[in-house]
Amino acid sequence: MMPLITLGPLRLSSYGICIVLALGLWWWWGARRIPATANIDSDGVLFALAIGAWLGGRIGYVLGSVAIWPQLANLRALEFSWPGALLGAAGALLLYHWWRPFALATFLDALTLPTLCAQAIGAMGLWLAGMAVGVPWQGAWAVAQAGAWRHPVQLYEAGIAVLVAAWCLLATRMLPSIPARWWLLGGIALNWLISEGFRADALTLTGGIRVIQCVGLCLLIVVSERVMMTVRLRGSST
Amino acid sequence: MNYQFHWVSLVVLLCGLGWMVLTRLVPTPIIVVAPGFPLPALEFATANGSTVTTSHGRPQILSLWASWCPPCRAEIPVVAALAPSLATRGIDVILVNQGETPADAQGFLTSQQITLPVWYDPQGLLATAVASRDLPTTVFVDASGVVRLVYRGPVSPDVLTNMANILTIGGQP
Numbered sequence: 001m002m003p004l005i006t007l008g009p010l011r012l013s014s015y016g017i018c019i020v021l022a023l024g025l026w027w028w029w030g031a032r033r034i035p036a037t038a039n040i041d042s043d044g045v046l047f048a049l050a051i052g053a054w055l056g057g058r059i060g061y062v063l064g065s066v067a068i069w070p071q072l073a074n075l076r077a078l079e080f081s082w083p084g085a086l087l088g089a090a091g092a093l094l095l096y097h098w099w100r101p102f103a104l105a106t107f108l109d110a111l112t113l114p115t116l117c118a119q120a121i122g123a124m125g126l127w128l129a130g131m132a133v134g135v136p137w138q139g140a141w142a143v144a145q146a147g148a149w150r151h152p153v154q155l156y157e158a159g160i161a162v163l164v165a166a167w168c169l170l171a172t173r174m175l176p177s178i179p180a181r182w183w184l185l186g187g188i189a190l191n192w193l194i195s196e197g198f199r200a201d202a203l204t205l206t207g208g209i210r211v212i213q214c215v216g217l218c219l220l221i222v223v224s225e226r227v228m229m230t231v232r233l234r235g236s237s238t
Numbered sequence: 239m240n241y242q243f244h245w246v247s248l249v250v251l252l253c254g255l256g257w258m259v260l261t262r263l264v265p266t267p268i269i270v271v272a273p274g275f276p277l278p279a280l281e282f283a284t285a286n287g288s289t290v291t292t293s294h295g296r297p298q299i300l301s302l303w304a305s306w307c308p309p310c311r312a313e314i315p316v317v318a319a320l321a322p323s324l325a326t327r328g329i330d331v332i333l334v335n336q337g338e339t340p341a342d343a344q345g346f347l348t349s350q351q352i353t354l355p356v357w358y359d360p361q362g363l364l365a366t367a368v369a370s371r372d373l374p375t376t377v378f379v380d381a382s383g384v385v386r387l388v389y390r391g392p393v394s395p396d397v398l399t400n401m402a403n404i405l406t407i408g409g410q411p
Contacts, residue, residue, distance in 0.1 A: 133369050193257060198261070209262050217251070217254040217258065221250060221254075224250045225247055
């Protein structure tokens with residue numbers, strides 16, 4: 001499935017096409033969800049975020065795979081890691097906010113659904129391209145990949161992203177006091193914790209514990225504390 | 239309310255840790271790729287500037303390495319020592335350098351008196367093709383171009399000998 005299309009110097013793989021689609025949708029939808037009253041230079045911030053996500057994703061992808069360090073300099077390649085992209089985007093967002101302060105919370109709340117949808121599309125691209133290898137498994141929905149039947153870890157990631165997006169839609173109506181950005185962060189953390197557990201090619205610590213799961217659990221605890229703090233404050237004020 | 243605050247986070251923490259332990263990777267250096275995985279046609283450079291392409295016809299042992307990688311530096315003399323006996327059985331042993339130039343790699347090869355053929359893969363195409371994220375990695379390809387085993391981590395003489403038997407006689411890894 002790679003590459004699908006050759007356009008001059010570019011060889012577009014199914015994953016690359018999905019990443020471009022995901023970024024395009026994220027930018028287009030995100031810009032429209034930011035309230036005009038927030039007075040945010042949405043294109044400027046989204047551009048900084050996209051650059052940060054791309055750089056972070058590339059660096060994260062290559063650092064997590066020792067054998068492909070040489071690919072860091074391959075600027076035509078689009079493969080990147082979602083955790084790296086998120087960290088890169090967060091860095092770019094904080095830098096931009098420091099340079100030109102804006103309503104950060106409003107901006108993040110508006111980007112919740114586009115970000116989750118972009119993650120789902122990117123994960124589907126991983127599946128189409130046969131990247132991100134799942135652990136061997138012989139179950140009902142195992143897929144043939146890298147010479148064995150394996151967990152379709154990319155589909156798990158896409159599915160969890162869609163479920164979290166649906167939960168965000170529900171939660172913003174049922175629990176309006178909890179900002180959407182916390183559901184977004186919690187959903188991403190939960191996705192890392194669950195789907196990474198099915199990956200065979202994860203970066204691991206001593207004892208086989210996966211690095212991304214550790215990051216996901218820490219982020220989930222932070223979000224849990226924050227959500228419970230909001231619930232407690234709301235309870236004490238009523 | 240304070241108790242609920244702590245309990246929820248504690249439950250999240252315990253569930254998360256439990257899941258991480260349940261799904262942890264068994265720390266073995268081997269990931270077996272079963273038969274039926276054809277190696278795609280890839281193009282590599284050689285030290286004299288020409289290019290070579292992966293081809294069928296003879297079994298091949300492709301050793302992914304880099305001169306800056308300590309386990310690779312330990313492994314290559316082991317592979318080189320067995321290469322002559324493998325060659326008599328019709329198996330080509332090729333070192334596929336990942337991301338370096340001939341100038342970078344030649345110092346190590348000269349110091350170790352390694353005379354095996356070396357292909358240069360500046361973009362890590364072979365690592366990507368066999369879904370390997372580790373160095374060293376050894377790829378065992380049979381005469382029909384099918385990958386029989388991808389061995390992540392330093393390979394031992396026993397593994398090389400066993401795989402040579404499989405590549406020449408047949409059988410399962």
